[in-house]
Amino acid sequence: MQRYSAFRLALEALRGHGGWQPAWRDAAPKDRYKVVIVGAGGHGLATAYHLARDHGITDVAVLDKGPLGLGNVGRNTTIIRSNYFTAPNIRFYDHSLKLWENLERELNFNVMVSQRGSLNLAHSDGQRDLFARRANAMRLEGVAIEMLDKDAVKALCPLIDVDNGRYPVVGGFLQRRAGTVRHDAVAWGYARAASARGVDIVQHCEVTAIPREGARAMGVETTRGFIGADKVVLAVAGHSSRLAAMAGFRLPIETHVLQAFVTEAVKPLLDIVVTYGAGHFYVSQSDKGGLVFGGGTDGYNSYAQRGTLPMAEEVHAAGITLMPALSRLRTLRQWGGVMDMSMDGNPIISTTPVENLAVSTGWCYGGFKAIPAGGTCLAHLVATGAPHPLAAHFGLNRFETGAVIDERGVGPHPYLH
Amino acid sequence: MLRITCPHCGPRDEIEFRYRGDASLSRPGPEDDAKAFQRYAYERENPAGMHLEWWLHVGGCRRALKLQRDTASHVIGGAGEP
């Protein structure tokens, strides 16, 4: 792997940038691998990297039906944070945040980690109480969080109309270590680091069947032929149920679409991530200057990978209610991603009814921030057969034992998570 | 944008409706075991194609209806009373 550095950049500048090599190998599939990972999104790639780095397993292929980075890893709104409510989740997501803090050095890749802080707004006393409870739960786990009153919110982010008639802001909840990361760089950074350790990244290779022999998967049938595998890993986000069906089991997953939007670029306007507590809207400003924002899911099962108009309208209306100045901007682009919504709103990193097949799914609208920890934990599960202590609560069996993790208490209704 | 033909109100915009999930499930009886309830409460077919689902016409007649909809193309096959 060609290392990136200021020195190399200067050198290449003098040589007219003729010496750069491709960041990763676009491999053709072999007949057989020790581990075949389906899905070259953030979780598939990070898992491959950690299999190689932490467990010395390099006979690994990561297959994707499309080009690298066009799944949710390149469609999300790039927010990282660990402001969860239940203790095991705070531990897992904060571990992920710590890995993000060192990821650029680790991967030798500029993924543009920006710890600009993330502010969640409260609009009623009840909501503020709930945030206080969440803040206390975080403090018990040693994670810093600040409760802000209305004036502090206004001082931190003057764009917010704290006195808006319908949903005045009464305060907020600020995690300063939270922020954003450039999403496609994450896919490329992990691909490059995994590829350098011998992992094959195979694009345009769609898995069409998962033939079984008894309780085991023999490998995967693909558009580029059969690929044998000792172990198969599914990391296909919104397509998890389809792949599980190929292997002969059902998941507690529904597929829903989440949209994102970007405005025209403007000068620095917003230097934190803000999440509205009364409507479907959250926003940050990218380094290019566009405001990147999103809201809730479209509300019903969908594999359409494009958003619908009513939610687009609702998100814009909520945004303008919260920050009236936004009405001066034009939205330039909009897209949707198909998400793996689990029945309790929490991820699944687990073994399955198929002995040698593991799955990472249920990431909902929040799996980007989890990529470093998710990859670590899934690699651990695949290599050792036992769940990583940080992700032991993400097993599929929780739906059988009743140990579901419902952060928000809405029950098994993905359209409400 | 979906246009759903409510059996009581006629064609209406999707914003008048709330989605209520998979309508092909049937609740296990008291004689069934915990596994059956787990399947009913949590496991879903989640097809990429025709899906039978519950919708509630909250913004109209407030009645529940069953809808056949393609989850990939959003084409609606039909709607009817439960």
Next chain:
Amino acid sequence: MSKPERGLGWGGLPPPGHHGALGRDPVKLQAFMRDAVEVRLAPGMAEALRHAAAGLGLALPGMGESAGTGSATGAVTTLGLAPGEWLALARPEEPGAFARRIASGLEAAASVVETGHGLACFSVSGRAAREVLAKGCRLDLHPAVFTSSTAARTVIAQIPVTLWRKDEAGAADSPVFALAVPLTFAQSFAHFLLGASAGTGAEILPASKD
């Protein structure tokens, strides 16, 4: 300051006068009052209800088969909003009197719930009324579709709305649309009406009992 009249204290629209553009065809916006009861057919009582309603002189459009029709007989307007479900509206009288009259007339054939104190009613009339409402209403309000005997529940500006026509049949040219919204949303709904009519202009009329 004078004390607001019962049912008209929710403010909603600004004081009478002109609002928005000075167009040739301003719409008329008006808040008005209604006593209201929700009538629901009791299971298996369709025949009894038909009978009792006839005795009261109360028209129950659709009679359980369909939603979406309205009818006015004398002072009472009845809107069929769902199978076996109607909203009956009348000009304000002594508090509770209308509901008592309907309830005692229908007896066990239906459940009758007084809802008037929870409703705010607006009318939008004039040649541009359809154009103004179309800014938020997703129903087809063309006179060929939304006739003077049509009624519907829908959603406008994220607010649940019951919509009917308050004009005499044949007034296609200058329809009078009536809209009832939950009282707590009255102010927000008035905002919508003002925004939607700013382009055509609006004449705001004093709140009325008629």
